[in-house]
Amino acid sequence: MLPQLLAVTVLAKAVALSAFAAGPAPGQIKNLVTFGDSYTDVDGHADGGIMWPVFASEDGNFGLFPFAKSGATCSNNLTDRPFPSVFESQLPTYFAEKANGSLTALKPEDTIYTLWIGTNDVGVGALLTGHQTPGVTVVDTVTCAVNWVQTMYNSGARNFIFQNMIPLETTPLYSADSYPNRYWTAQRNTTEWSVFMKELTTSGNAIARLELQLLAPTLHGAHIGFFDSHSLFADMFARPQLYLNGTAPLNVTGAVHSCVFQLNESTGDPGVCTDATGTDQDSFLWYDELHPSVQAERVVAKEISDAIHRRSEKWITWLS
Numbered sequence: 212m213l214p215q216l217l218a219v220t221v222l223a224k225a226v227a228l229s230a231f232a233a234g235p236a237p238g239q240i241k242n243l244v245t246f247g248d249s250y251t252d253v254d255g256h257a258d259g260g261i262m263w264p265v266f267a268s269e270d271g272n273f274g275l276f277p278f279a280k281s282g283a284t285c286s287n288n289l290t291d292r293p294f295p296s297v298f299e300s301q302l303p304t305y306f307a308e309k310a311n312g313s314l315t316a317l318k319p320e321d322t323i324y325t326l327w328i329g330t331n332d333v334g335v336g337a338l339l340t341g342h343q344t345p346g347v348t349v350v351d352t353v354t355c356a357v358n359w360v361q362t363m364y365n366s367g368a369r370n371f372i373f374q375n376m377i378p379l380e381t382t383p384l385y386s387a388d389s390y391p392n393r394y395w396t397a398q399r400n401t402t403e404w405s406v407f408m409k410e411l412t413t414s415g416n417a418i419a420r421l422e423l424q425l426l427a428p429t430l431h432g433a434h435i436g437f438f439d440s441h442s443l444f445a446d447m448f449a450r451p452q453l454y455l456n457g458t459a460p461l462n463v464t465g466a467v468h469s470c471v472f473q474l475n476e477s478t479g480d481p482g483v484c485t486d487a488t489g490t491d492q493d494s495f496l497w498y499d500e501l502h503p504s505v506q507a508e509r510v511v512a513k514e515i516s517d518a519i520h521r522r523s524e525k526w527i528t529w530l531s
């Protein structure tokens with residue numbers, strides 16, 4: 212019971228300290244600046260179409276400043292992958308643009324900064340398969356993500372949304388009845404992967420929440436929202452009829468674009484693909500074995516823009 216008690220005490224303290232102004236005011240936020248991985252990269256189109264920041268900026272009438280890049284982890288120091296990580300690439304790009312006058316439109320009071328990271332940090336080629344820098348654990352990758360808030364605050368940013376990890380163990384890649392696919396074709400025990408992935412996502416999210424609850428009261432004048440992507444995706448998985456609206460039978464286990472490979476086949480091959488087309492696509496939770504569908508992205512976008520404009524507190528907790 213100790214962690215729960217600690218969480219309750221810390222939360223009570225954080226709420227008490229910021230009771231007058233938790234979260235931005237409705238209408239306050241005009242700009243959305245996004246960091247993260249393929250779940251947020253507006254140029255990567257990892258959902259096969261339009262990504263949530265674009266929908267959210269339309270829904271919420273925000274100026275969009277996208278920095279997220281496909282394949283990213285929080286830091287290549289921790290999990291070295293050949294992709295533009297948050298700390299070694301996305302933040303340096305942001306600071307370079309800030310320094311050369313490209314971002315003068317962004318005023319701290321009317322700009323919100325988002326981070327959705329972790330999918331690659333805990334996944335194949337990183338923690339799940341033991342490819343991290345020796346000694347690195349989920350504590351380090353999550354603490355790195357929380358440090359993004361401190362780093363941005365130090366540079367003047369004041370409004371933040373931290374999006375936690377989804378239940379990755381429910382994606383086709385990490386589910387117990389997975390199959391060889393574009394992300395992994397080598398021999399594996401899919402049950403063990405799914406069990407381990409559930410440990411990583413749930414423990415990582417708990418660590419993030421506790422660390423942010425401790426950080427929030429120390430950042431004077433900041434608003435930090437903890438967006439519970441995990442619960443939102445768990446609800447879409449459990450009750451798809453509330454979210455999915457395509458013309459095929461609702462499907463939370465398969466994917467719009469699912470490709471089956473042979474064991475040990477090169478992941479550079481095309482695989483044998485089955486594609487849902489047209490309005491059938493909106494019946495799926497997943498676009499491929501790892502990524503949410505366009506309809507899932509629309510749901511995320513609506514919930515984020517409703518949270519920012521204070522129309523809903525359903526999936527967000529304002530820690531300050």
Ligand SMILES: *[C@@H]1O[C@H](CO)[C@@H](O)[C@H](O)[C@H]1NC(C)=O
Pocket residue numbers: 286288298355
């Ligand atoms: C990554 O490593 C470099 C070199 O040791 C260090 O300067 C930098 O602060 C590290 N970055 C993070 C995010 O830990």
Ligand SMILES: *[C@@H]1O[C@H](CO)[C@@H](O)[C@H](O)[C@H]1NC(C)=O
Pocket residue numbers: 304307308311313
């Ligand atoms: C500002 O910096 C960014 C990132 O390095 C660069 O892409 C952009 O061209 C620069 N703009 C100006 C006006 O120097």
Ligand SMILES: *[C@@H]1O[C@H](CO)[C@@H](O)[C@H](O)[C@H]1NC(C)=O
Pocket residue numbers: 400401402403
């Ligand atoms: C896979 O792992 C599970 C859980 O450890 C175990 O029960 C099962 O026997 C394993 N399957 C194979 C084929 O080794």
Ligand SMILES: *[C@@H]1O[C@H](CO)[C@@H](O)[C@H](O)[C@H]1NC(C)=O
Pocket residue numbers: 456457458490491493506509510
């Ligand atoms: C499903 O709902 C979204 C709004 O969330 C809408 O844009 C889309 O066109 C709908 N899809 C279908 C197939 O009706």
Ligand SMILES: *[C@@H]1O[C@H](CO)[C@@H](O)[C@H](O)[C@H]1NC(C)=O
Pocket residue numbers: 460461462463464465466467469485
């Ligand atoms: C879900 O989609 C997959 C394709 O990825 C398909 O094989 C499966 O039969 C579908 N399940 C249902 C319940 O329609």
Ligand SMILES: *[C@@H]1O[C@H](CO)[C@@H](O)[C@H](O)[C@H]1NC(C)=O
Pocket residue numbers: 398474475
């Ligand atoms: C797949 O590769 C592993 C490791 O190289 C090997 O032990 C296994 O026999 C291969 N299986 C098939 C079906 O090729």
